[in-house]
Amino acid sequence: MTTIEVNGLTKRYGPDTAVDDVSFIVEPGQVTGFLGPNGAGKSTTMKMIVGLAMPTRGSVTIGGRRYRDLPVPLTTVGALLDAGAVHGGRTARDHLLALAVSNGLPRRRVDEVLARTGLDGVAGKRAGGFSLGMRQRLGIAATLLGDPQTLIFDEPVNGLDPEGIRWIRDLMRTLAREGRSVLVSSHLMSEMAQSADHLVVIGRGRLIADTGMSEFLRANGEGTVLVRTREPDAFALRLTAAGATVREGLESSLVVSGLSSDDIGALAAFHGVALSELAPQRASLEDAFMELTRDSIEYQGVAAQGGSCGTDGDAGPEASPSRRSRPLAEWSEGGNAA
């Protein structure tokens, strides 16, 4: 069993703290979603896991060993941090062959991973001509070369079409079902809801949540009912008296927990209250996340200023001050899908 243990990990770049005392465990047999907005510190954490960045403080082990102490790292951990890191003049097969040979892995693995990633038909083509989706597949093929028990993918679905996204999502789940530890980062909450069993959320380098996905959803909004009526205040009192917890939703709606929609409908009928909407909510991860961080002044209270938060978030590290002050309210699929 190969577990990733991240312990008090901290990374400073000059005066900036990119990762701040983060600890979590990535367990085998499940997909752990690593969620956070642009600039939260996901890539930096992943780089530290595989020895590409030195922690300022803290430690990481994979199966109890530091990355640099692994005799043949590719057989323990495969990491896709940047699908563009391929020699464009090499064919897919040659790229993988070079990796296999330089890491002492059997050449037959090349054909096996080409087949697994659906690249066998283009194995002889130069990687430079590959689409983004094919490059991602090639990067994933490389992570699988050593048949490692631990896999790390940094934003693997970014920019992919729906077919590519589904393929990667299915692959992650299959790899986890095979008993591997899979850590996958995303800034899309909806993406995590569909693919992860466990969730580690960071914001501004700090750990915000470390929880099972279903527990996270249950504890943060699943099971609420959206109610709309012309008399929200009066009906809220009725609901509270009946044991429900009520909070104000958007556009004068009520978000009710503690009573089923059947109970709420019956209560409304009993009191002669006309309802224009009665809708059980299945919390989206975004709702759950917003719920979780509602009281967190540090993360929620940063207002959008001077238009700096409306960018596509793809600026380089030098743009970090504006990226790091991006409010969580802007984390939405529509705003940042590429």
Ligand SMILES: Nc1ncnc2c1ncn2[C@@H]1O[C@H](COP(=O)(O)OP(=O)(O)OP(=O)(O)O)[C@@H](O)[C@H]1O
């Ligand atoms: N080499 C570096 N030098 C200086 N600052 C850096 C460096 N690498 C990352 N940072 C800064 O550290 C912070 C965390 O960046 P990181 O790339 O880890 O975040 P992320 O969550 O992966 O975001 P994204 O989704 O945009 O990749 C950012 O403010 C970033 O600008």
